[in-house]
Amino acid sequence: MLLLAGLVARAAGRLSRLLGRGGGTTLPGVILLRLRPNAIVEYSDRLTHGSVLISATNGKTTTTRLVVAAAESLGLRVVTNAEGSNLERGIAAAFLHGPRQAHIAILEVDEAALPAVARATRPHALVLMNLFRDQLDRYGELDTIVDMWRDLLADRSAVDGDCIVVINADDPNLGALGIDHQAAGGVVRWFGIDDTSRALPERAHAADATNCRRCGASISHDAVLVGHLGHWTCPNCGLTRPALDVAAASIEMRDFGQQVAMTMTGDAATVDSGELRGLHNTYNVAAAMATASALPHFDSATVADAVGRTGAAFGRGELIAAEGRWVDLLLAKNPTGVNQNIRTLLTETGDPLHLLVLLNDRTADGQDVSWIWDVDWEPLDGRLSRLTLSGDRSGDLALRFRYGGFDMADVHIEPDFVAAFNHALTATPDDAILHVLPTYTAMLDLRSELTRRGHVDAYWDEP
């Protein structure tokens, strides 16, 4: 009966694409779950090596790509939701479209959907990467998600004694969860960044985990790496960042890429990437290597090579050639992500930047646009050649820059994103890069426009 339900759901997906309703990435999943509410359980029971679930506020799509590449390099047949639909319906659709007799499912899972998906799949490995302030209108508070994950780790019907929980030791909230999980007999593999040469002078304003989850005292950082991620300790109760099992030991940034020397218990490997930019991607690499080390037939050199050849997910530091220039899409979801992208841009070059910021307020973007005030845009002042602001809420962006002290006479404000893009691209010299910071729906819209103009494949046709 699962077969029949699958056939019907797949046909619906094809119809959706034929009708031009986008990638049809979720409709088949919705139909499948309607016909077969247990479909995820049934499909995952058929996997010989079980599921790997990857969740985070930032980096889950890219890390999932990296782990898929790692698994394939080890000869595994993989089911994945590479198209980025990470709710239950998207995961059901991933199984539907996955290869026959798959060995393993490697799935990115929405933070709030993680408990339900974990109960359905009883994962072989669970990867918890970071939690930042994000879409408060949808989740309420950050603590709500941290508490949800705490309960998940204690739920033996989802996370059994054999499940390998891969946790970012540098996130104080997740560190606290992992330490408790270990104390309760759970298996934890810690990853993080040991190299502190790129530490920030202080925690960003948008830092969330400022107080100890165990005792409430203010946490102190020896090194702040990204947002509240770093080398932390609670001076009051002594809770502290655990020693790493898989560590980014030294990092060398290069033009639009980086070389990361990884140390892994009794092992080492170097990931050489020409496409993964910034320290946030170092975390993605470390998470992927730690997760891959839990896969069957793991070989560090093979996996490091596969990870190094894999780029970021679409729209996340994706360079697209367009009309004699480059368009650099840097998805903007939340303060920590945008801060990190701004920091990457400012260190990649000393030249004046051409920048387009697109702010939408639709469901997938978060309807509450107040988060743009928590982004540190100010370091861009004096470093911009041209700044264009656009999107449904370009007016809110304009106020953010006005009250951030920017000279608004130099800023072009154009609500229509196509007109804004044309303006910004024209103002960008030949062979130069137009950097674009778009919210999620704005990124999809702009990418569709670039597809329509023949500059890039549709995201669901990507290899």
Add this chain to the structure above:
Amino acid sequence: MSPPTVRLCHLYPDLMNIYADRGNIAVFDRRLIWRGLKLEVTEVSLGEPIDGEFDLYYLGGGQDRDQDLVAEDLQTKATHLRTAADAGAAQLYVCGGIQLAGHGYVATNGDRLPGTGVLDLESIAGSTRLIGDLVIDATIGGETHRVVGYENHAGRTVLGAACTPLGRVVHGHGNDGSSGFEGAIRDRVVGTYLHGPLLPKNPWLADIVLSWALEHRYGPRVELEPIDDRLETQARSTAEARAGVTR
């Protein structure tokens, strides 16, 4: 000679900052600078006394966990804040701030957090959060203006007799989702659930609070010159349209 300066006491900026409260501080700062005036910010957090005299106090919103920490500590500052409010200092409480400025807040887990009692109001967490665009008609000193923003709170707030609502809800939930009222005001103290943040799109309100603060320090002799607020007006119209509100 130093220009006329507003002395701002920013309460718990490290904990109570969840809905971009620093945007409100930036608005105070710039709107004074653009007029040749000055803002002097003193940050006061857990375990630190409020030291000195201030013309303006600000408390924003936080997560439940942070709000627990703050509520207890705030008790040591309650007398200072009530005395300052009685003496005519301006105070602005946003989101979680309005709950802690009342008599108390019964949180989602049933615990009652004490407030400062600066505002005569009481808040109780409901079973659902009130989330969405919020548009009100706010009235201060007989003048009514459209004020826009976003709300996201579990608390239901009921006012006592010693304060009045800041405004009437045009779109959204407001204090409790049923009374049609939003926020609270007494003397120079304003509390509201509006964030977004509150002040950038509502410069009328920002300037009222600033003029109160200046008056507290210098008397009625410092005038606020008008500012070209076209960008603010535009963003406010977009937010109104987003909420489906037309004039």
